[in-house]
Amino acid sequence: MKRGTLPLTALRALEATMRLGQMRRAADELGVTYSAVSRQVRGLEEMLGVPLFEGPRNRLVPSAAALALQPALTEAFDGIEAAVARVQRRDRRVLDVSCLGTLAMRWLIPRMALFQAAHPGIELRLTTDDGPVDFAQRRIDVAIRVGSGPWGSAQATELFPDNVGPVLSPALMPEDQLTPQSLLGMTALKTRTRPSAWADWTSSQGLAAPIQTLEFEHFYFMLEAVIAGLGVAIAPDILIRDDLAAGRLVAPFGFLPSGMSYVALRPAGRNADAETFVDWLIEAN
Template sequence: MDKRGLPPLTALRAFEAFARLGRMTLAADELCVTHGAVSRQIRSLEVALGLVLTEGPRHRLKLTEAGERLAGSLSVAFDSVARTVAELKSAAAQELHLSCVGTLAIRWLIPRLPVFHAAHPGVRVRVTESYAPVDFARERFDAAIRIAEHVSAHGVEATAFLDNFHGPVLAPHLLGTGPTRLEGVTRLTTGTRQTAWAEWEGHSGVALPVAPHIQEFEHIFYVLEAAAAGLGVGLTPWIYVAGDIAAGRLTAPLGFVPNPAKFWFITPSGADKPAVAAFRDWLIAEAAKAPEPPMG
């Protein structure tokens, strides 16, 4: 017996199945073992407990008083375990673990999650920040959101749900009077996207003046806060700053131009979790409501 004074679980399961079903053969079928295996397990349980749990002819066994008491206790315990397991599985089926690029999560997705929760009160969305390539075999995410021109990885399904436009933004009081209105303004960059400004120049056809200073930050979220604080001009997707521009916190003197890298919703191929499908549909509908950017 274990430290709790309990006999082996296999013996308890065999006895509970026999007591509930009334026949060794039925218990054997339920447990996917032989009739003899059930009989041996029950006998080993009697030996371990020092109790007689069954009586009568071999083919018409019935429970003794001790057997009845133990069977009742086991049925309650196993039913409780079965209910808990079912509840846990149900809860897991209704949780969506989403891997998402951080700034989109902070500036666009999370503020809209109450709308999703109101429509799907039984689904919980858990968001983890990540910019790494999606690997569902290594990380236990249900879905991911990434920015890319194309998604063609093996074993995934991808839906482009939001077009991307990018452009320079800064605090209104920093606007200059030159051709781009960015003359003499410090340029803000991120360490992970050193080519972003050159890419924007290629997409927009605008040649920026030489920046007097360049200040680097770790994340684009920091760049946007620095721009709003008046530290310089940052480059950003439109969707991150639509609210700030509408509120006058930031301004975009050159507007926004299309970026071929779109926002993608990515799931493992063949995933059939209802919460994932519901979230994908909601995400596409919310993205369709996004305001059009001022164009450069």
């Protein structure tokens, strides 16, 4: 059967019935009546010359022919749906961005107005996540993550290095000289998302691990605790840059590379708006 003669309405009715398991549910999804779906399927059977369902109406069982058609039909209609969605999004110029939660709250969101002012035609739709990125399953144009890779088949652009160091409230600074050793007398704030942060830093200084610690479930909570003066934490400079500039925190010993980097991940294929956003991320650092 040539493409121009394919009964697309009937094939769509068959695919929906197979996928949903009932003609009535297929009719609801397609916005037609049950009898309309039934007529389309019967007409398709007559055209193909084979039965597509067996059994009573309330217990339809797909035939071998229907089972053979289903994978190709579902893949074809999924592809059409995805292509139409991409065109709609391109017309609206909506960019779906997935970002680490703390980075979004403490760095990206405070700067989003600058991006919108520079690129008023692009609307950012932001979600937060720190897990692996599956571009095939989720509608994401750019994902911002931190790590050392590899990043699989994604297009990866390094944004900035992950530099970390101890930070604390100015209220906790001693009157005499602060040394790395004297930090160990303070409460060391930790987070489950970076459990080895203190061990890595004290090892780089030739020191033992801190004794008194306080752990938080989320990185954002830990940073708020640092600002409140509950102790000292090992933090990436990108996350507390605004706090340093405002004098809410101090970093007495600077920052060292952790071996990781913040990266922008994109699916294969060219997306001009995604490229524009990634270029802006690099410049905004």
